Amino acid sequence: MSEITSSHNNSEFQIIERPEPIVRADAVAHVVFARRDVDTMARFLQDFGFRPLENPSRETRYFRGYGTLPFCVEVIPSSEDDFIGFALVAKDANDLETLAKYDGLQVESCDGPGGGMRVRFTDPDGRRVDLIHGFSPVPALTTRDQLLPVNSPLQARRVNATVRTPVQPSPVFRIGHVVLQSPNFDVTVDWYMRRFGFIPTDVQAVDDGRPALGFFRLDRGAEPADHHSLAVLAGPSKTMLHVSTETLDIDALGQGQQFLRARGWTHFWGIGRHQLGSQVFDYWKDPVGDEWEHYSDGDLMTAEYPTGYHKLRRGGLWEWGDDIPDSMRPPEDIPENAPPEVKALIQALLVPPRPWLR
Numbered sequence: 001m002s003e004i005t006s007s008h009n010n011s012e013f014q015i016i017e018r019p020e021p022i023v024r025a026d027a028v029a030h031v032v033f034a035r036r037d038v039d040t041m042a043r044f045l046q047d048f049g050f051r052p053l054e055n056p057s058r059e060t061r062y063f064r065g066y067g068t069l070p071f072c073v074e075v076i077p078s079s080e081d082d083f084i085g086f087a088l089v090a091k092d093a094n095d096l097e098t099l100a101k102y103d104g105l106q107v108e109s110c111d112g113p114g115g116g117m118r119v120r121f122t123d124p125d126g127r128r129v130d131l132i133h134g135f136s137p138v139p140a141l142t143t144r145d146q147l148l149p150v151n152s153p154l155q156a157r158r159v160n161a162t163v164r165t166p167v168q169p170s171p172v173f174r175i176g177h178v179v180l181q182s183p184n185f186d187v188t189v190d191w192y193m194r195r196f197g198f199i200p201t202d203v204q205a206v207d208d209g210r211p212a213l214g215f216f217r218l219d220r221g222a223e224p225a226d227h228h229s230l231a232v233l234a235g236p237s238k239t240m241l242h243v244s245t246e247t248l249d250i251d252a253l254g255q256g257q258q259f260l261r262a263r264g265w266t267h268f269w270g271i272g273r274h275q276l277g278s279q280v281f282d283y284w285k286d287p288v289g290d291e292w293e294h295y296s297d298g299d300l301m302t303a304e305y306p307t308g309y310h311k312l313r314r315g316g317l318w319e320w321g322d323d324i325p326d327s328m329r330p331p332e333d334i335p336e337n338a339p340p341e342v343k344a345l346i347q348a349l350l351v352p353p354r355p356w357l358r
Helices: 038-048 093-103 185-196 250-262 340-349
Strands: 025-035 061-064 073-077 082-090 117-122 128-133 174-182 199-205 211-217 230-234 239-246 266-273 280-285 291-296 308-311
Touching: 025 038, 025 128, 025 174, 038 061, 038 073, 038 250, 082 093, 093 117, 093 128, 093 185, 174 185, 185 199, 185 211, 185 230, 211 340, 250 266, 250 280, 250 291
Parallel strands: 025 073, 082 128, 174 230, 199 308, 239 291
Antiparallel strands: 025 082, 061 073, 117 128, 174 239, 199 211, 211 230, 266 280, 280 291
8 A cells, every 4th residue: 555645747846946956966885973982882883793804093983784895884982972064985086076176175095984075064054974985896795695595476586595694683784865954945955955965866755745755866877876864854853764774675674673673673664665765764762762774685777767746644654564762753732833834744654654553
């Protein structure tokens, strides 16, 4: 039962205008966190599926995935727990110079594993965003080297062979996307589209047609890109909602869930499948309560795929699986002093998602 009401050309939606981009980024590189208890965060990240890197000369910790990026997560010791920001990969070294000149910034050396050069920005909500190029890739780590064949009533692909995957961390290959909440939705999405070439893949709007949740992919031309590498939710405060990581398949995701449960970490939501993006997902809370997602089997789009516009509804956040956790539900009594845009968002999310759910 789909909860998505869609249109590619519908006058009831306010269309997000796409500015001409200065450059077009090519991938998400890594995310950066500040933590008071780095050791506990390190245990979580390893149980989640990252691999630690040796860094004897600094207190900062780095964690890589199973792909070829030099690292995926940077954890900085701090007196506060915070999400600092993330980095994008430039297609060409000239993109750094072009974008630095546009914003009056400098190209400088990267100080993390892999080296390379960067331009460091601050987005409209104060987050750090780096554009990097010229780092040294690392050899991919060995894991199960192919997807498991799947039997169906239409085709027998696995004969005289069983499925016996081990209970172990889900191998994380890379950061898939970052989801942000912003009190400056229009300004924030324009900032990312203009500087880095993000394309709105799907946009969910409140009942008066105003965009409230946008899923943005990178413009890789004729080469496929993830359905979204960035998502932005309109909200009353600046918040990082979750970091998403790609693992191999549903068996890797499921066994990773078993491993994390055995290690005592806090499960949040899943397993299920999203509607917009189609990912099979499983969410966890890290030691300070930030959300991390494992996903597999996500949608890929080329640059010509049209933007879809949809009414925002809670049931449109997932295709199958459990309803969203209680902590994600809006209050049923809308505060009288809430701004109009917040009231509209709450009203949209209060629409019952399925007849059999509360």
